[in-house]
Amino acid sequence: MAEDQGSGDNVNWDEVILQLDFVNVDWREYNFSQVPWETLLDSTIQELVDMHRQYDDIHLPDHSQQTSPAYYELMRRLEATRNKTPTNREAVTEDPMTWVRPTPHTVDDPRDRSDDYSSPTPTAATMAAAAKRKEPPKGMKYRPEDMNPNGFPTWGFELEVPIAVARTGGLYANRPHPDDLRWEAEEIIEVEESSDRPRRVAVERVLQILNSQTEGLVFIRKDEDEDDELYSLKVRNLQGLEEGTGPVVPEGADDLGLHDGKAPDEREERIAQDALEFATLYFNAEEGRYIQMATDDDMQRAAARIPDLSAGWGVITQTEGDRIHARIRDLVQLEVFKAKRDARHVFLPEMKPRYRAFSVYGTDDVNLSNVKQGDYIDQPRDNPKDLYYWEVIKVVSPVMQVKPHEDLDTVSRICRALRQNFRIHRDMPSIPATTQITVSNSGGFNILEIKKIITLIALFGNDLLMKLHRRHRSRPEYETVCGPIKTHSKLGGLSFTEPWAEGFDPEQITPHPSIETRDFLREQMGRFLPIDLILTDEKLPDKIFYIVLWMCTSVDAISKAVNTGHRSRKLEVVTKCQGNWHLTGADPSAPEEVEYPDTELPFTVVDPIRGVFEFRQCSGSLDPEHIVRWALLCSHMVNFAKVAPDENFRTYVNDVLNNRTTVLGGMGVAQDVQDYFQNRLNGEDGYFQLEDPAVSWDDPFYKPMP
Numbered sequence: 293m294a295e296d297q298g299s300g301d302n303v304n305w306d307e308v309i310l311q312l313d314f315v316n317v318d319w320r321e322y323n324f325s326q327v328p329w330e331t332l333l334d335s336t337i338q339e340l341v342d343m344h345r346q347y348d349d350i351h352l353p354d355h356s357q358q359t360s361p362a363y364y365e366l367m368r369r370l371e372a373t374r375n376k377t378p379t380n381r382e383a384v385t386e387d388p389m390t391w392v393r394p395t396p397h398t399v400d401d402p403r404d405r406s407d408d409y410s411s412p413t414p415t416a417a418t419m420a421a422a423a424k425r426k427e428p429p430k431g432m433k434y435r436p437e438d439m440n441p442n443g444f445p446t447w448g449f450e451l452e453v454p455i456a457v458a459r460t461g462g463l464y465a466n467r468p469h470p471d472d473l474r475w476e477a478e479e480i481i482e483v484e485e486s487s488d489r490p491r492r493v494a495v496e497r498v499l500q501i502l503n504s505q506t507e508g509l510v511f512i513r514k515d516e517d518e519d520d521e522l523y524s525l526k527v528r529n530l531q532g533l534e535e536g537t538g539p540v541v542p543e544g545a546d547d548l549g550l551h552d553g554k555a556p557d558e559r560e561e562r563i564a565q566d567a568l569e570f571a572t573l574y575f576n577a578e579e580g581r582y583i584q585m586a587t588d589d590d591m592q593r594a595a596a597r598i599p600d601l602s603a604g605w606g607v608i609t610q611t612e613g614d615r616i617h618a619r620i621r622d623l624v625q626l627e628v629f630k631a632k633r634d635a636r637h638v639f640l641p642e643m644k645p646r647y648r649a650f651s652v653y654g655t656d657d658v659n660l661s662n663v664k665q666g667d668y669i670d671q672p673r674d675n676p677k678d679l680y681y682w683e684v685i686k687v688v689s690p691v692m693q694v695k696p697h698e699d700l701d702t703v704s705r706i707c708r709a710l711r712q713n714f715r716i717h718r719d720m721p722s723i724p725a726t727t728q729i730t731v732s733n734s735g736g737f738n739i740l741e742i743k744k745i746i747t748l749i750a751l752f753g754n755d756l757l758m759k760l761h762r763r764h765r766s767r768p769e770y771e772t773v774c775g776p777i778k779t780h781s782k783l784g785g786l787s788f789t790e791p792w793a794e795g796f797d798p799e800q801i802t803p804h805p806s807i808e809t810r811d812f813l814r815e816q817m818g819r820f821l822p823i824d825l826i827l828t829d830e831k832l833p834d835k836i837f838y839i840v841l842w843m844c845t846s847v848d849a850i851s852k853a854v855n856t857g858h859r860s861r862k863l864e865v866v867t868k869c870q871g872n873w874h875l876t877g878a879d880p881s882a883p884e885e886v887e888y889p890d891t892e893l894p895f896t897v898v899d900p901i902r903g904v905f906e907f908r909q910c911s912g913s914l915d916p917e918h919i920v921r922w923a924l925l926c927s928h929m930v931n932f933a934k935v936a937p938d939e940n941f942r943t944y945v946n947d948v949l950n951n952r953t954t955v956l957g958g959m960g961v962a963q964d965v966q967d968y969f970q971n972r973l974n975g976e977d978g979y980f981q982l983e984d985p986a987v988s989w990d991d992p993f994y995k996p997m998p
Contacts, residue, residue, distance in 0.1 A: 315343070355885065391840075447730065453914070488654075533625075559621065739847055851867055867903075870903060
């Protein structure tokens with residue numbers, strides 16, 4: 293491209309480069325070597341970045357790690373803007389609070405002016421909402437501490453595990469690692485490109501291994517239809533069966549597979565209950581038929597193996613028999629439903645049933661498409677990504693209470709079973725696997741707590757938290773995996789825009805509260821933060837970021853601002869909190885429950901009532917101590933921000949910014965957790981290094997654990 297245009301001063305590079313076809317042609321096919329990037333207009337750079345991202349989102353669902361040169365130029369300009377000395381115009385600009393002045397559409401809500409959002413004026417609606425948050429369904433048994441009215445920290449994890457499922461070329465192909473005798477799917481000989489067979493085989497094998505070798509833990513499949521409307525009805529129906537309230541699905545919904553006809557009488561119920569014991573004998577762990585892994589076919593087989601009922605109960609009419617067998621099918625489904633719960637799970641109303649146990653499923657978000665020979669110190673002749681059928685399998689925990697010793701034991705048993713039985717590729721930059729830690733609180737969050745959490749992440753994320761992980765996680769090519777919230781969120785992008793410029797805030801991220809609310813929130817911000825250190829004239833982007841954040845008056849407004857707006861692009865911490873008022877969850881004083889169309893959500897809802905924070909900085913890991921200590925750090929950070937009163941929080945931030953305390957020590961992170969990370973920081977670049985990062989193709993897999 294560049295050679296054809298020449299390099300003279302008369303070339304209009306903005307026009308030339310925007311005429312290229314980036315819709316149908318991969319931008320990587322063009323030669324940009326002679327493009328004078330620094331001379332292009334800001335609007336041209338932004339348009340190129342958007343077009344290149346759109347192409348990748350459509351054609352590269354694996355999120356190729358190659359980064360557009362336009363993006364590098366955009367980052368260079370943003371960094372220059374952040375660090376520049378303010379111009380005279382900027383230095384004398386009007387009070388930044390005018391950016392959030394009221395508009396004709398502003399509605400004054402006195403509830404916006406409070407530090408105690410967790411205690412709204414009691415009404416029938418708010419009391420009902422509180423009950424919905426904290427009370428388990430009738431008849432379900434949970435530990436007393438699960439029902440703590442003040443809430444307690446919860447956590448979970450997601451491991452992304454790249455498994456070599458089978459060698460390509462079939463059984464007669466050479467084994468790439470003949471001395472490694474761990475599992476290989478020898479039944480897979482040849483696979484069509486679009487086939488999901490390797491994934492299905494791998495998921496089933498992982499489920500079998502984890503259920504058989506981690507006694508006491510429960511592993512289940514992810515239901516493929518869990519995002520469908522009928523799925524939620526099916527779950528409600530099963531809960532109705534368990535609670536004894538009967539089905540909730542209207543008559544005629546036969547496709548749910550649940551009986552909704554006339555209830556059996558007392559005699560028919562006794563017969564069904566008696567037969568259930570025999571039916572569930574079909575599930576036999578010693579034979580690999582785990583009840584928690586039961587498919588629809590398994591449940592039908594279990595229900596169908598009932599012997600002749602009349603032999604023990606006398607004459608049974610056709611109509612009675614139909615009702616009894618329908619009841620047996622319901623009861624079998626109910627037994628499977630109850631079996632899909634791990635003993636450590638925390639009951640949380642409205643959470644998907646999957647988060648009551650450990651779940652296993654495949655993912656398209658991560659693969660080995662960017663792996664090449666040069667990634668290995670021994671540089672193999674053939675590309676390793678072509679020598680195996682690789683599948684990245686996710687192992688996801690239930691919601692659990694934070695209990696360090698139990699957590700370490702649980703994670704250790706899972707990692708040991710995986711490493712003992714599977715050839716799992718070690719972490720390296722070209723495999724963007726993530727060990728995700730999800731942190732929440734059983735009581736949910738209010739808007740002030742969320743502002744404090746986001747503030748800590750924005751202040752200390754890039755300079756400290758990212759350095760507690762391998763250096764490649766901070767590189768530009770990982771912007772879609774764990775990009776910095778200060779630059780890659782919608783609010784981060786807005787903060788680099790001059791607020792007096794035409795077209796400022798086209799997505800309407802900036803809030804516009806009433807004058808009374810604005811003044812209160814400004815005073816509130818000053819009580820929790822040393823504003824003189826944060827809102828400096830030297831850093832206009834910081835002014836915009838923190839003022840807009842602290843002026844928000846609803847949880848939804850914050851979530852819109854501090855996420856990317858694209859579900860395929862993730863930040864270092866993804867804020868998945870939902871609420872059209874000051875608390876996570878719907879405002880109970882509203883006339884009717886607010887609907888949230890998927891198109892308006894910048895994330896997939898995990899917990900609609902309490903919300904979660906997903907920490908994505910950590911690369912793929914199967915080191916139990918590493919995983920648990922990082923989880924403890926994340927949990928402590930969120931809990932500290934949630935409970936610290938104004939003076940304590942302000943003093944902490946002030947002391948860290950003035951180098952009077954450390955980020956971790958100042959918030960009281962356990963000393964052994966601090967030491968774990970501090971002792972593993974690389975002396976050359978200051979980033980975390982757990983082991984020798986070099987990977988050899990001769991031995992690329994995690995070694996079995998003792």
